[in-house]
Amino acid sequence: MLFLTMIASILIAAVSIYQFKKEARLYHQDRLERKENSIVEHINYVLQNTTYPLTTKNIPLIFKEKIYEISDVHSMELNFFDLEGHLLISSRAVFKQDEETPKINPSTLKIFESTLEKRYVEFQKIDTINLRKSFTYIKDNKFKPLAILNLPYEEDTDFYDNELKNFLIRFGQVYSFMFLIAIALSYFLSSYITKSLKIISDKIQETELNHLNERIVLEEGSKEINLLVQAYNSMVDKLEESATKLAQSEREQAWREMAKQVAHEIKNPLTPMRLTVQSFQMRFNENDPQIKQKLDDYSKTLIQQIDTMSSVANAFSNFATMPAQQNETLNVVKIVQLALDIFNEDSIQFSSLEDEIITRLDRTQLIRVITNLVKNAIQSIPDEQEIKQVAVDVFREEGNVIISVKDNGKGISEENKARIFEPKFTTKSSGMGLGLAIIKNIIENYNGTITFESKENIGTEFFVSFPITK
Numbered sequence: 001m002l003f004l005t006m007i008a009s010i011l012i013a014a015v016s017i018y019q020f021k022k023e024a025r026l027y028h029q030d031r032l033e034r035k036e037n038s039i040v041e042h043i044n045y046v047l048q049n050t051t052y053p054l055t056t057k058n059i060p061l062i063f064k065e066k067i068y069e070i071s072d073v074h075s076m077e078l079n080f081f082d083l084e085g086h087l088l089i090s091s092r093a094v095f096k097q098d099e100e101t102p103k104i105n106p107s108t109l110k111i112f113e114s115t116l117e118k119r120y121v122e123f124q125k126i127d128t129i130n131l132r133k134s135f136t137y138i139k140d141n142k143f144k145p146l147a148i149l150n151l152p153y154e155e156d157t158d159f160y161d162n163e164l165k166n167f168l169i170r171f172g173q174v175y176s177f178m179f180l181i182a183i184a185l186s187y188f189l190s191s192y193i194t195k196s197l198k199i200i201s202d203k204i205q206e207t208e209l210n211h212l213n214e215r216i217v218l219e220e221g222s223k224e225i226n227l228l229v230q231a232y233n234s235m236v237d238k239l240e241e242s243a244t245k246l247a248q249s250e251r252e253q254a255w256r257e258m259a260k261q262v263a264h265e266i267k268n269p270l271t272p273m274r275l276t277v278q279s280f281q282m283r284f285n286e287n288d289p290q291i292k293q294k295l296d297d298y299s300k301t302l303i304q305q306i307d308t309m310s311s312v313a314n315a316f317s318n319f320a321t322m323p324a325q326q327n328e329t330l331n332v333v334k335i336v337q338l339a340l341d342i343f344n345e346d347s348i349q350f351s352s353l354e355d356e357i358i359t360r361l362d363r364t365q366l367i368r369v370i371t372n373l374v375k376n377a378i379q380s381i382p383d384e385q386e387i388k389q390v391a392v393d394v395f396r397e398e399g400n401v402i403i404s405v406k407d408n409g410k411g412i413s414e415e416n417k418a419r420i421f422e423p424k425f426t427t428k429s430s431g432m433g434l435g436l437a438i439i440k441n442i443i444e445n446y447n448g449t450i451t452f453e454s455k456e457n458i459g460t461e462f463f464v465s466f467p468i469t470k
Helices: 002-049 066-074 106-114 158-206 223-283 291-320 332-340 363-379 435-445
Strands: 079-081 087-090 119-126 129-139 145-154 327-331 348-352 358-362 390-397 400-407 449-455 459-467
Touching: 002 066, 002 129, 002 145, 106 119, 327 332, 327 363, 332 348, 332 358, 332 363, 332 390, 332 400, 358 363, 358 459, 363 390, 363 400, 363 435, 363 459, 435 449
Parallel strands: 348 390
Antiparallel strands: 079 087, 079 145, 119 129, 129 145, 327 358, 390 400, 400 459, 449 459
């Protein structure tokens, strides 16, 4: 709107300037014609009352004194030229002695002679002065040309220039005032119009699938705004319905997947238990001298499989409900070293730039994070690989304690990187795939983060970050 107003104002100013200049040209054109007509009548009067014969040679004699009178009366400079364009007499006071006698330019004379009206106006600009020179014939009683009358006319543009300047000043003042009013009106109108749109925009930005989204209620608004609000409210209703269905579907899918996983893990120990019982039943002989030893082996096999089932149950229980945090002030560097002592691996290397990095954490859960990451790092290195390296580093960075676990194993493929922290996802031939999911839960409970960098056949490095709490 303001842009259009500015364009319109520029066009108005340009048209006004053009009109002022056009009026000035017409004014000077009419004024020169009027003066020319008056001077020609005055000259004709002198010619009718002169005693000299009306010839071109006598023009200087006829107007010897009259030319100054005519010039003073009409406030114009007069120049008489013969028919070849040579100066006969002029009302100008003095010509320089070393200057050639003025004459009409041959091209100008040719144009003048070719005109039907036998009148020609030549335009010249000397410095900043616009000059008009009119040429017309002076004729005798028989309308025979005697001489050429030249009237130099200087255009005085001061009046129109001042008028134009005053107009532009007034126009600029009015435009500035109107521009300020337009800005104010645009601001209030846009605020009024966009108020409803801002409400809708804010609601749309707050809209999420897994949250309860509020409907928009507007007391007043344009037809278009009301249609937009209705469309948004309809979308919120459908989104809430879809979210409910999706949540229910996800819960059902999660339970189905969990049931499959539990069933699979429980079936693993049940199969050897069943085979053991069947084998013992078929081969049972109470008179066998080794019956006691066989009974002991049978019991150990069952207990081992029962322990496996118990560990499965404990793993799912730990994943479902994490134990309460027992925060204490501890030295992270020392705890990491203690966690590494349980590994009898020469490939594990520990380093830290500081002897102490103090914060508040749960000792057991911190050890669990370290042991899980180190165990995964060891298992990621193939057995046939000659050089095995697992580097654990602890350092401080921007108010956080960082624990880095790096290996030179087989790495993580691109398709598995996005799923590495998913429950029950594993690339190993054994285990339930809950380890990384559990430690991610532990770390996030402390407002920490866990990230990794990995390249296939080069290795993987996990970064665990905990905020340092005093």
